[in-house]
Every structure is written in C-alpha cells, then in structure tokens.
Amino acid sequence: MKILFNTLILFIFIGFSAIAQNKKLKIISYNVYVGMSSDKTEGKKEFAEWFKQQNPDIVALQEVTGFTQTSLEKFAQSYGHPYAVLLVEGEKYPVAFTSKYPITNVKKVIDNMDRGFIQANILGQTFIVLHLSPFDYQTRRNEVDLVLATIKNNPSIKNWVVMGDFNSFAAIDSLAYTDGELIANLKKYEQKYAPIRKLVDNKIDYYVINRMNQSNFYDALKLFHKDFVKTVHPKHFAPVGLPDVPTRIDFVFVSKGLKKNVKSAEVLVDEFTDSHSDHYPMMIELQLKK
Numbered sequence: 001m002k003i004l005f006n007t008l009i010l011f012i013f014i015g016f017s018a019i020a021q022n023k024k025l026k027i028i029s030y031n032v033y034v035g036m037s038s039d040k041t042e043g044k045k046e047f048a049e050w051f052k053q054q055n056p057d058i059v060a061l062q063e064v065t066g067f068t069q070t071s072l073e074k075f076a077q078s079y080g081h082p083y084a085v086l087l088v089e090g091e092k093y094p095v096a097f098t099s100k101y102p103i104t105n106v107k108k109v110i111d112n113m114d115r116g117f118i119q120a121n122i123l124g125q126t127f128i129v130l131h132l133s134p135f136d137y138q139t140r141r142n143e144v145d146l147v148l149a150t151i152k153n154n155p156s157i158k159n160w161v162v163m164g165d166f167n168s169f170a171a172i173d174s175l176a177y178t179d180g181e182l183i184a185n186l187k188k189y190e191q192k193y194a195p196i197r198k199l200v201d202n203k204i205d206y207y208v209i210n211r212m213n214q215s216n217f218y219d220a221l222k223l224f225h226k227d228f229v230k231t232v233h234p235k236h237f238a239p240v241g242l243p244d245v246p247t248r249i250d251f252v253f254v255s256k257g258l259k260k261n262v263k264s265a266e267v268l269v270d271e272f273t274d275s276h277s278d279h280y281p282m283m284i285e286l287q288l289k290k
Helices: 001-021 047-055 069-077 136-154 171-177 182-194 206-213 258-262
Strands: 024-031 058-062 083-086 095-099 105-107 118-124 127-132 162-167 217-219 251-253 262-267 282-287
Touching: 001 206, 024 047, 024 127, 024 162, 024 251, 058 127, 058 162, 069 083, 069 095, 083 251, 095 127, 127 136, 136 206, 162 282, 171 182, 206 217, 206 251, 217 258, 251 258, 251 262, 251 282, 258 262, 258 282
Parallel strands: 024 058, 127 162
Antiparallel strands: 024 282, 058 095, 083 095, 105 118, 118 127, 162 251, 217 251, 262 282
C-alpha cells in the first residue's frame, strides 16, 4: 500500500509539472458589484453560467459581499473550479480567488487595508488579488506601498501577477481625461464627502499606478492595446441624467520576468458584462514559465 501511495503521489507531481510546463492560463479579474447583487438567482446562476462559458483557469473576484467560504466554494464548483479562497467572512467588500488548480501558500492581509488582499500560489505562480480604497487618495497610496513592500519582502519569489480594482488612474491614459470632466466629477465627490480628497492640488492622482510601473510591473492591457479602453462604466451602469466619464481603474500587472509570457489581454465586453456589474472584467492569458 505504501508503494502504491508513493506511486500515486509521484504521478500527481508529474502531472502538475507537465501542466506547469505547457499550460496557458486564462485569468479573469472581476469586480462583481456588491456580491453579484444584479443576479437575483439562487446560487448566482447567471454569473456561474458566464464564467462557465469563459472557461477561465483562475478567477480573481472583488466585492464578494455576503459570501461565506462555504458558499464561495459551492459557487466556484458550479463553473468547474474545485478550489476557492475568501479573504474574510462578514467584511462588506472582500476579495477572493477561485481556481481549477490547488491554491496554496495563502496569505490574507486585512491590517492597514480598507478592503484587503490575498496572496496565493497556483501552479508555481504567485498571485495577488486586491481592492484598493475608493476613498481618500492618501489611503490608496499607503495601500499600494504596503502591497509592494510585501512583494519586496519575498525576494525568493521572482514572478508575480497583481490584479484587481485599484480605484486609481494611469498616467498613460491621461489623454482620455483632458476634457476636464473627470476632475469636475472628483471635485463634486470631494464637496459631498469632505474632508475626503480624491484629487491632489486639484489634479488627478497617478501615484498608485506610477508606483507599480516604477517597481518593474507591467500593465498587461497596454502590452496589446495602446488606445484607451475603459473598465468603468459598463453600458447599463452609466449615470442616469448625467454624462458618463469613462475611466480605467481595473488592472492586471505582471512582474518583469512574466512580461513575455503574457499572450493576450482584454477588457471583456459583452451582453452579460454590459449589465451585471459597474465594472468590466479584465482577462489575460499567461504562458506558464518552465
């Protein structure tokens, strides 16, 4: 029996090693809008069916409101993901991972974070799913510095994928904001929710995404799409009676060693994503490193 068990373990190891050498991972990051509240079906069948059609290997979720670890596992299983990790139960806007493959070496960070992040290993790759604060710009600055310090303090890990709702703007998109409408909207927010500050000296804050770039992380979408592509707002979530201000605040970043392994990156726009969340999801395909 011992020989049989050891042989089985060896076959499992060889199997996952083969996957890790040849697999192209499809990864989706999606802010699903307050626990998928637009999906009124039991078990969130509409979202589950969409994920099943997309057939991702890994899903990084934000705003998994109202889920428990048990209900998240059940939801993930409904679209073929036997593994799932929830940041914390009872928090209003937790993040989560689901995966076709085992999720290991999980670290959950909630201290000094508004909405927290999860660090985990899947098929030898290290992933972070995060949701930075939508409020004061200084809070977001502190949070991204914490995420990057966590990465720096793990020097043995060379390859990272960091994704989620950054609630931040990229300087590379600045031409899309020159009409002044974004600044005008942010000023209105500040007036309504004083003393919260979204702007820095009445200018758009690009600190968070600049810090990612300066830390040798690459914006996966911009590896393939030079033109501006919005992630907010989808068609059915545009403000009623007000002009929509298209923005990109959802990102997938890869570390330098993975840049050449990104084979595609897209903002997923279809009939479902037009109507089921106030964010469009991000997708990348990543060739695993041998």
